[in-house]
Structures are given as structure tokens and as C-alpha cells.
Amino acid sequence: xxxxxxxxxxxxxxxxxxxxxxxxxxxxxxxxxxxxxxxxxxxxxxxxxxxxxxxxxxxxxxxxxxxxxxxxxxxxxxxxxxxxxxxxxxxxxxxxxxxxxxxxxxxxxxxxxxxxxxxxxxxxxxxxxxxxxxxxxxxxxxxxxxxxxxxxxxxxxxxxxxxxxxxxxxxxxxxxxxxxxxxxxxxxxxxxxxxxxxxxxxxxxxxxxxxxxxxxxxxxxxxxxxxxxxxxxxxxxxxxxxxxxxxxxxxxxxxxxxxxxxxxxxxxxxxxxxxxxxxxxxxxxxxxxxxxxxxxxxxxxxxxxxxxxxxxxx
Ligand SMILES: Cc1cc2nc3c(=O)[nH]c(=O)nc-3n(C[C@H](O)[C@H](O)[C@H](O)COP(=O)(O)OP(=O)(O)OC[C@H]3O[C@@H](n4cnc5c(N)ncnc54)[C@H](O)[C@@H]3O)c2cc1C
Numbered sequence: 001x002x003x004x005x006x007x008x009x010x011x012x013x014x015x016x017x018x019x020x021x022x023x024x025x026x027x028x029x030x031x032x033x034x035x036x037x038x039x040x041x042x043x044x045x046x047x048x049x050x051x052x053x054x055x056x057x058x059x060x061x062x063x064x065x066x067x068x069x070x071x072x073x074x075x076x077x078x079x080x081x082x083x084x085x086x087x088x089x090x091x092x093x094x095x096x097x098x099x100x101x102x103x104x105x106x107x108x109x110x111x112x113x114x115x116x117x118x119x120x121x122x123x124x125x126x127x128x129x130x131x132x133x134x135x136x137x138x139x140x141x142x143x144x145x146x147x148x149x150x151x152x153x154x155x156x157x158x159x160x161x162x163x164x165x166x167x168x169x170x171x172x173x174x175x176x177x178x179x180x181x182x183x184x185x186x187x188x189x190x191x192x193x194x195x196x197x198x199x200x201x202x203x204x205x206x207x208x209x210x211x212x213x214x215x216x217x218x219x220x221x222x223x224x225x226x227x228x229x230x231x232x233x234x235x236x237x238x239x240x241x242x243x244x245x246x247x248x249x250x251x252x253x254x255x256x257x258x259x260x261x262x263x264x265x266x267x268x269x270x271x272x273x274x275x276x277x278x279x280x281x282x283x284x285x286x287x288x289x290x291x292x293x294x295x296x297x298x299x300x301x302x303x304x305x306x307x308x309x310x311x312x313x314x
Contacts, residue, residue, distance in 0.1 A: 004100070008107045009035040011306055012099055013080075014087050015114035015248075017044025018292045019282025021071035022299030023112045023306075028078035030307045035081045035108075037101060042084060043068030044116055045283075046292055049132060053144065055292050067292075087115075092255045092275050109313070110277045110306045113256070113264065114299060115248035117283040117290065121241055122154065126210040134218030135210060135239045139163035140291065146171050146238040152221055153177065154207065155242035161185040161193045163242045168198040175234055176201045179226060202234075210239060247284045256280070263287045271302040272309075279305050 011027055013020050016038035027034040046052060046064035053061040076082065085101040092098075096107040119137035121127055127135055136142040139153070143163075147170040153163050156178040164176045176193060181203045183190050193199050204227045211233065212218040220233045247262045257265045257274040264273055264280040271279040281302035282295035 004105045006105045006107060008096060010108065011110045012037065012106055012108040013112040013114060015039055015116055016042050017114060017116050017282055017295060018071065019114035019295040019299035021075050022296040023114060023281060023303040024075040024080040025078060026300050026303030027306060028075065028080045032307060035083060037083050037085055037087055040086050087251050090251050092278055110310050112302045112306055113278065113280045113284060114282045115284050117245040117247040120244045120246060122207060124207060130210045130212060130218040134237060137241045139166050139240050143167050144170060148172055149237040150235055151238035151240060152234065152236045153240045153242055156180060156183045156185065158185045158189050160242035161189045163240055164199050165192055165196055168196055174199050175236060177205045177223060178203060179206050249284060261287055271298055271305045277309060
């Protein structure tokens with residue numbers, strides 16, 4: 001860690017998504033005077049989407065930026081201090097914990113990690129162009145918008161198959177595009193896809209281009225068979241990318257225990273990590289649900305766990 005000004009706080013929360021803000025609201029109301037380091041994506045993943053239809057309390061749905069701005073206001077109302085900086089390094093081996101940002105080094109008695117996860121995309125220009133206009137990385141979040149339409153899912157693991165099957169609940173047809181000639185998903189999951197009449201697997205198939213205008217939704221998808229080179233348009237109005245997520249844990253090195261996919265491991269039904277006094281919530285510790293409401297729920301748990309742990313230290 002470098003020579004920078006050092007500032008101590010009882011509780012630091014890293015990340016300003018639904019998990020971080022909820023942790024802040026609960027911690028602030030418990031009089032812990034939390035300090036949040038927001039990260040460069042203030043508000044988290046939901047700031048990249050316009051329509052949130054499944055966060056309870058908003059019968060007409062809510063714009064992602066507005067929802068996160070309201071969460072910020074609520075955290076500020078209880079006097080959470082929000083620092084707009086990014087954590088670049090941490091030292092959790094001794095207490096107080098050290099958290100380095102571009103501006104300062106912060107030390108704290110307890111730490112809540114809510115740094116989220118980042119969906120992996122394929123990296124195609126047209127895929128980026130149509131993000132939020134037909135291209136999505138979350139079937140649970142956006143599938144409903146494609147009711148009665150044909151869609152495609154890219155990927156070959158359990159998540160891709162699960163998303164494809166989920167989409168058959170309201171889409172007319174779901175193409176599962178896989179670049180190889182066999183899926184990586186478990187045999188049981190594969191069988192569910194094979195047995196579902198609405199799922200058609202396109203083997204050895206990759207995306208050539210997402211088609212559409214400069215404004216408005218995507219209009220079609222051109223795919224290419226990587227064995228024959230044959231290209232064709234498959235008539236879908238939605239494309240779900242299911243090639244994995246990367247939890248944002250690089251700043252912890254190997255200090256915090258992770259599973260084989262890099263998600264932080266928490267103890268039992270708590271948010272406790274392997275280091276006493278460090279708690280994890282939201283998508284960074286949840287490879288399964290990855291929803292705003294579950295992130296907020298575990299954010300609440302982390303604040304309560306931190307409050308109780310701090311109380312025991314006196
Ligand atoms: C396009 C899109 C649409 C979605 N739609 C829905 C939906 O309709 N409904 C729903 O329930 N869910 C939806 N989701 C999923 C939802 O956004 C996530 O489940 C939720 O945001 C996870 O919250 P989180 O607080 O754990 O993390 P995130 O929202 O990922 O926030 C992580 C925070 O950590 C910060 N951070 C990361 N690294 C650092 C660092 N080194 N230093 C400091 N800060 C750091 C980031 O800046 C960010 O503020 C959608 C996701 C996407 C991408």
C-alpha cells in the first residue's frame with residue numbers, strides 16, 4: 001500500500017448497487033455512521049437499464065437510474081457518507097482493515113463487500129449497439145418483454161440452458177446457439193432442453209451480426225455455422241447472452257475465499273466471509289439469483305451481521 005492520507009471509519013461499504021445502498025440504509029439507521037465507496041459505476045448494474053418491472057413497490061415499473069438515485073437519497077437521508085472513488089487494493093490480514101482508493105487509504109473495523117458481478121459479453125460491435133434494445137444478459141430480468149416472440153440464447157452451460165427453458169414460459173420459440181457440437185451443461189439439464197419442443201439447439205453456431213437500425217429495437221439476428229461458413233437470419237427479436245459473469249473480487253487477491261467461479265463464499269445463512277469482520281452481499285456472493293431484490297436482501301443481512309459483530313467486539 002502506498003503513502004497516502006489515512007482516514008479511519010467504523011464501517012466501510014464498498015460498492016453502490018442495491019446491496020451496498022441497502023446495507024448503508026440499515027447500517028446508518030443502526031448508528032454505525034457507514035462510509036460508502038461507490039466505485040466508478042455509481043448505482044451499479046441497474047443504471048444500465050431503463051425498465052425495472054420486478055422490484056416490488058413500483059406497480060408501473062421504474063427506470064433503473066431513478067431507482068438507484070432514490071436508493072442513494074435514502075442512504076444520504078440517514079447520513080451515509082458517500083465517497084466517489086474506486087478501491088484499488090485491500091489489506092484484510094490485520095485489523096483495522098485497510099482499503100486503498102485512488103485518493104486515500106481508509107481503515108475500518110468492519111467491511112461490507114458489495115462490489116457486484118459483471119456479465120460477460122461476446123465483444124461484438126453489433127451486440128454492444130443493441131444492449132438494452134433486444135440484447136440482454138438476464139432472462140429473468142428481461143424475458144417478459146419478449147412475450148410471444150422468438151428469441152435466441154447464446155451459451156452452452158447450465159445457465160444458458162436454464163435461461164432458454166425459462167424463456168419458453170412466454171416466448172414462442174427459443175434458439176439455443178452453441179459454438180460446439182455438445183453442451184457443457186449437466187446431462188439432466190441437457191435432457192430438459194432436448195425434451196422441450198420450444199427449444200431448438202443450433203450446433204456449431206456463432207453470431208455474425210445483430211441486425212437493426214440506429215434507433216429502435218433489434219430486428220433480427222444473423223448467425224454463422226462455424227463448420228460450413230453458412231450464414232442465415234433466424235428471425236428473432238431478442239438475444240440473451242449467457243456466457244457467464246465475473247464477480248468483482250480482484251481487489252481482494254486471495255484474501256477472501258471464493259468458489260470455483262470466483263464468487264465470495266459466505267458462512268451458512270449469513271453474510272460472513274472467511275475473515276471475521278468482513279461481510280459480503282449482493283451479486284458478488286450470489287451466482288444463483290443475481291437480482292436487485294436479492295442483492296438488497298443480502299445487503300440488509302450484511303448490515304445486521306456487521307452491527308452484531310461490531311457490538312460483540314466491545
Ligand atoms: C442490463 C441489466 C438489467 C437488469 N435488470 C434487472 C431487473 O429488471 N431486475 C432485477 O432484479 N435485476 C436486474 N438486473 C440485475 C441487477 O442489476 C443485479 O442483480 C444487481 O444490481 C446486483 O446488485 P449489487 O449491489 O450486488 O451489485 P451491482 O449493481 O453490480 O453494483 C456493484 C457496485 O460495486 C461497485 N464496485 C465494483 N468494484 C468496485 C471497486 N473496486 N471499488 C469500489 N466500488 C466497486 C460498482 O461501482 C457498483 O456500484 C439487471 C442487470 C443488468 C446488467
